[in-house]
Amino acid sequence: MDSNLKRSIILENYSNPINRKLVEDKNYIKINAKNESCIDDLILMIYLEDNIIKDIVFDGEACAISISATSLMIKNLLNKNIKEALELIKNFENMINEKEYNKNLLEELNVYDEMYKQPNRKKCALLPFISMKKELTKY
Amino acid sequence: MIRENFLILQKNIIYFDSSATTLKPYQVVNKITEYYNEYSSNVLRGDYNIAYKADLEYEKAREKVKKFINSKEEIIFTKNTTDSINIIVNSYLKKILKPKDEILISKTEHSSNILPFFNLKNKVNYITLNENFEITLENLKKSITKNTKIISIAHVTNTIGDERNIKEIIKLAHENNVLVLIDAAQSISTIKTDVEELDVDFLVFSSHKMFGPNGVGVLYSKYIKDFEVYNYGGGITTKFNSKKEVSYKDIPFLLEAGTPNIEGVIGLGEAIEFINQKGILNMRDYIKDLKQYCVKKLKTIKDIEIYNENVEGYTVLFNKKNIFSQDLAEYLNKKNICIRVGDHCAKLLKEVLNVNNTCRISFQIYNTKEEIDILINALKEEDILKKSLL
Numbered sequence: 001m002d003s004n005l006k007r008s009i010i011l012e013n014y015s016n017p018i019n020r021k022l023v024e025d026k027n028y029i030k031i032n033a034k035n036e037s038c039i040d041d042l043i044l045m046i047y048l049e050d051n052i053i054k055d056i057v058f059d060g061e062a063c064a065i066s067i068s069a070t071s072l073m074i075k076n077l078l079n080k081n082i083k084e085a086l087e088l089i090k091n092f093e094n095m096i097n098e099k100e101y102n103k104n105l106l107e108e109l110n111v112y113d114e115m116y117k118q119p120n121r122k123k124c125a126l127l128p129f130i131s132m133k134k135e136l137t138k139y
Numbered sequence: 140m141i142r143e144n145f146l147i148l149q150k151n152i153i154y155f156d157s158s159a160t161t162l163k164p165y166q167v168v169n170k171i172t173e174y175y176n177e178y179s180s181n182v183l184r185g186d187y188n189i190a191y192k193a194d195l196e197y198e199k200a201r202e203k204v205k206k207f208i209n210s211k212e213e214i215i216f217t218k219n220t221t222d223s224i225n226i227i228v229n230s231y232l233k234k235i236l237k238p239k240d241e242i243l244i245s246k247t248e249h250s251s252n253i254l255p256f257f258n259l260k261n262k263v264n265y266i267t268l269n270e271n272f273e274i275t276l277e278n279l280k281k282s283i284t285k286n287t288k289i290i291s292i293a294h295v296t297n298t299i300g301d302e303r304n305i306k307e308i309i310k311l312a313h314e315n316n317v318l319v320l321i322d323a324a325q326s327i328s329t330i331k332t333d334v335e336e337l338d339v340d341f342l343v344f345s346s347h348k349m350f351g352p353n354g355v356g357v358l359y360s361k362y363i364k365d366f367e368v369y370n371y372g373g374g375i376t377t378k379f380n381s382k383k384e385v386s387y388k389d390i391p392f393l394l395e396a397g398t399p400n401i402e403g404v405i406g407l408g409e410a411i412e413f414i415n416q417k418g419i420l421n422m423r424d425y426i427k428d429l430k431q432y433c434v435k436k437l438k439t440i441k442d443i444e445i446y447n448e449n450v451e452g453y454t455v456l457f458n459k460k461n462i463f464s465q466d467l468a469e470y471l472n473k474k475n476i477c478i479r480v481g482d483h484c485a486k487l488l489k490e491v492l493n494v495n496n497t498c499r500i501s502f503q504i505y506n507t508k509e510e511i512d513i514l515i516n517a518l519k520e521e522d523i524l525k526k527s528l529l
Contacts, residue, residue, distance in 0.1 A: 007529060039480065039496050065528070114529055124465075
């Protein structure tokens with residue numbers, strides 16, 4: 001994927017992210033995705049049914065990388081079961097941390113495969129994934 | 140040229156984050172290396188030549204600090220400004236405060252000058268700020284209640300960058316039997332601070348914000364002799380026995396238990412030497428002029444909102460519309476321009492500013508108008524957000 005296309009996908013997901021809204025529904029689990037070392041502050045709400053991620057919505061204040069990564073994460077996790085979701089998250093973390101990963105599994109999330117060039121932004125891309133993992137490993 | 144003293148500037152960076160920490164001149168770095176290479180040893184403990192030399196250098200630094208702020212009292216070396224304020228609260232204020240006593244601060248204070256007071260049971264009040272987020276004597280008068288016991292404020296704030304008229308504030312406070320703690324972290328490197336002339340009750344600052352090394356803070360107080368020991372350990376006693384009979388040393392050693400940050404203190408002494416030799420305390424108008432220049436130039440750029448335009452000071456707080464502050468900082472980082480974004484550890488600021496995050500440019504004597512021009516040109520470019528990515 002060339003850099004321009006990557007930038008366009010990131011910008012599109014920042015400007016028009018999927019499911020940027022919170023819901024009043026007690027069936028959703030609410031988690032705060034906050035990074036200790038930066039100013040991103042997001043709320044994620046997850047709806048699980050029979051181990052399947054049926055819905056994720058989010059809102060908050062964060063940088064372009066965090067918002068776009070949240071949007072792309074939601075697109076890639078919807079309707080996956082918890083095991084599949086954790087596998088995808090693991091591969092995403094590996095990609096960001098320059099370890100071995102399955103490129104095919106990540107699809108559009110590969111737009112962040114050069115994040116290592118901006119090490120101080122790794123935490124932004126990882127923010128929604130780490131928060132999601134923390135919640136999903138409870139089940 | 141003052142810039143030549145700061146070797147890090149040869150790395151082609153533009154450093155606009157001196158409110159977070161100042162750069163260090165090579166003289167300070169060399170002094171620390173000298174300690175390690177020539178007389179590395181503990182202080183107040185050794186009976187050999189290099190330990191004696193370490194003692195001399197350590198105490199020489201203390202004398203330099205005392206002279207620098209014109210203190211007749213002993214000063215205490217701490218870890219940093221935060222540590223100094225915590226010690227004042229825990230070793231002195233807790234002892235003298237009565238339940239009804241109130242603390243008076245402002246919402247533009249650094250967290251280190253807020254949270255230690257939150258930890259007391261006493262009520263915390265806030266001085267009403269004017270439209271430029273500054274403290275006026277008139278507002279201060281109105282904010283002092285019959286129960287106000289201590290006012291704790293920064294001399295210069297780390298966000299708005301406003302310089303408070305502490306001489307008059309202290310005078311007014313004392314007329315009302317109120318103590319005053321001045322957080323001089325932001326001001327100590329550029330404003331002559333004379334504790335005797337100010338008649339201040341407590342003054343605190345950090346070495347790393349005045350060209351010195353990290354990990355060393357200073358605590359001055361008129362009442363230092365009445366401080367309670369807060370840390371027990373090596374170096375604070377003359378003798379003790381198993382029956383718990385203890386003879387303590389005097390101030391300052393009583394309040395400096397354990398091996399101190401020796402190289403840090405010696406480095407701070409050298410930083411003071413640097414400030415004195417280069418006449419830095421006469422250069423504050425130069426820094427204020429940089430701010431005015433920066434504001435003037437920023438105003439020519441569309442979509443820039445400046446929050447402290449009318450404040451004569453040392454920082455510019457701003458945002459560019461539709462670009463999250465962190466994305467802007469990342470874009471500037473790609474051009475080797477260092478700025479700070481976020482809430483700047485002044486977490487009540489958003490209550491007066493009504494904005495959660497801002498970009499902060501802070502100036503020091505090594506900054507230039509040419510650097511500001513480079514920043515301005517960077518901010519004038521199109522597609523900043525897109526360029527901040529990848």
